[in-house]
Amino acid sequence: MDATLDTLEAPPASKDRLRLWIRLLRAARIVEGELRERLKTNFDTTLPRFDVMSALNRQPEGMLMSDLSRFLLVSNGNVTGIVDRLVSDGFVVRSNREGDRRTSIVRLTDAGAERFAAMAAAHEIWIAELLAEVSEGDARKLSSMLKAFRSNWESEH
Amino acid sequence: MDATLDTLEAPPASKDRLRLWIRLLRAARIVEGELRERLKTNFDTTLPRFDVMSALNRQPEGMLMSDLSRFLLVSNGNVTGIVDRLVSDGFVVRSNREGDRRTSIVRLTDAGAERFAAMAAAHEIWIAELLAEVSEGDARKLSSMLKAFRSNWESEH
DNA sequence: CCAGATTATTTCAACCTTGAAATTTTATGC
């Protein structure tokens, strides 16, 4: 009963976590908004398309649609639409996998790989600039904290 | 010239920031996805609606549409749609401001305030649970880092 | 006073996103 009361009365510990979450979300939105605008201006593309191309770039042999959605933490139907648009842009191709007609393997075209290389270089510079005020030490500490958070999450789900 | 080369060759410093950003984004997506699902299941609502109600709850006298979009870091048009749906849910009202017929003041109804109180209590518990593995000290340090990031950003923009 | 600038908001098209249902193909138990 004490525990229940403690929880309902919202002790400092939960307020701290709440404040952390709100600030983390705000920081993420600020950076995302900036990236969205720059990708649009400089490369006439969107953040979701960039994310998909980035995932595909790490797997030159290609990925299944379901690999993509799992990796990007978005739904299957979502990936379908984004890949459709990247295909009509000529940056991505779907190809059939031998022996399983349910699946299609998605990979970057040469044009896609080339375009991604240019975007990735700019993207890295933008991030360095936007996060410039985070000290080297803070960046590493925070980074390893967030890595632990994710590993922990994935091992539980 | 050295500086240019350094930047193009992506020295460790920019790689660290990039890694930090990617992990921060992933953590945010994990938590957001979980919150979205729980808000849907338990309160039949969405994260954007919750965000708007949360903003309005801090200003019982109401907010202008433009105050809302500025505070939430989203576009004007976006807020129009979300508020429309909250109005038809009966949780929010628009009222005219004396002396300026361009603006409308938006505030929670009694039903909205009551509903928000229930959601906020659950939300705080969920966040405490999801971020439980972040230590008290880390939470505070990270929190103040992110606060500094935001202040810095806002003073520059 | 009043034309033009500014401000607050809405509208709209295009895209992103989810979650559930539908489709198609492959695997499995009997």
Place this chain on the structure above:
DNA sequence: GCATAAAATTTCAAGGTTGAAATAATCTGG
């Protein structure tokens, strides 16, 4: 072998999101 389950993907409706254009009201300099 065949019915049924499982898997991979697409389709779809509802809602969220942006950025630009349209509306409408207020402010301002001359």
